[in-house]
Amino acid sequence: MRRKNQTCMIEFPHLWIPIQSEQQGMFFALFLGMYLTMVLGNLLIILLIRLDLCFHIPMCFFLSHLALRDISFSSVTVRNMLMNMQTQEQSISYAGCISQMYFVTLFSCLDNFLLTVMSYVRYVAICQPLH
Template sequence: MRPENRSSVSQFLLLGLPIRPEQQGLFFALFLGMYLTTVLGNLLILLLIRLDSRLHTPMYFFLSHLAFSDISLSSVTVPKLLINMQAQQQSIPYMGCITQLYFFIFFGGLDNFLLAVMAYDRYVAICHPLHYITAMREELCISLVCGSWFFSCAHALLHTLLLVQLSFCANNTISHFFCDLTALLKLSCSDNSLNELVILTEGGMFFILLLGSILGSYVRIGITVLRVPSTKRFFKTFSTCGSHLCVVSLYYGTLAGVYFFSSSWNSNDKDIIASVAYTVVTPLLNPFIYSLRNRDIKQALEMFVNRANFFK
């Protein structure tokens, strides 16, 4: 079958968030404010890391890529949501929907990879401090980031290519505010058993390995700290890992809370709430977590403000 005949649907309709019409204005202002804060906050982190030489370390190198990924993840879904809420234009072209799906999976996966890489960086810094400079050399850091980008791209491409093989017939209404993979699979009028199998196997392995590597790194960190109990060492470790651990807890905690501990919500509400959590809330809070809990970022921000005032 030729690609152009695989789907008779030229566009999809996004139902958006389950809110009342009279609340559209309020939620539009709320999501616009959150999106602008996300973009500006993460751009500020990128700028500070770029300008302050003290932040030219592996940890902040990974953080800069996480900030860029957070901006991109929010930008994939939130602008379209805002347009739909303001203009009441719920349609999205078929290719636009597929493109949105690809980049959503891509940047969502990249976030997972970068959090795992940052956990490994903290493990080396705390458990092998004397070998940190040699272990986390520039070549390795670049390789870890390039590997994160490559595998995220392959992960997204796999699910996107499998999806475009499916046919979409009469029903083109997506019960979501963006083109989510599971929502699109429900609309398909062809056999999607292969897609579901790949989600369970490749997607499950992807999730388990990355989360397992994060938990494994922090278990090793905990064992190392508890081996020689010291209040000073404990607080030093917490100040080093606290920001990253908060982000990991927020990212995976919201997903677990929605999918495993909220039986009162239906499946579609869970999908939407989880999506809002990791596409809007988590990227929004990341800059605040890393700036408010990080002494180096706060010092770099103070120098940046002082420099800006000096040139006024």
């Protein structure tokens, strides 16, 4: 009986944008700035909807949940990318890859669900306004 290859992968290499070491600081600052702007903007949306009583309507409720989902979705991927850029590590562990794929899929499905519910609420408001 022939022996099969029983090699076990514990890390996967990153195959994304090749960045030279002299440009690494510029790209890190660029991605960090975009990430922080996105997080602070979405947190501002959530705070504004929660604090102001005139925004307590169903559509704003869904918008605040979309903002929270946006923070969660980008935190899954961008934080890991920023950490790998800073430490110059070019691989991700198997468990890290599986958990990142799980959360990306989860937040993508949650986004589709929220957009579907928002469109249904808008449909009911337009087609059956008194129900």
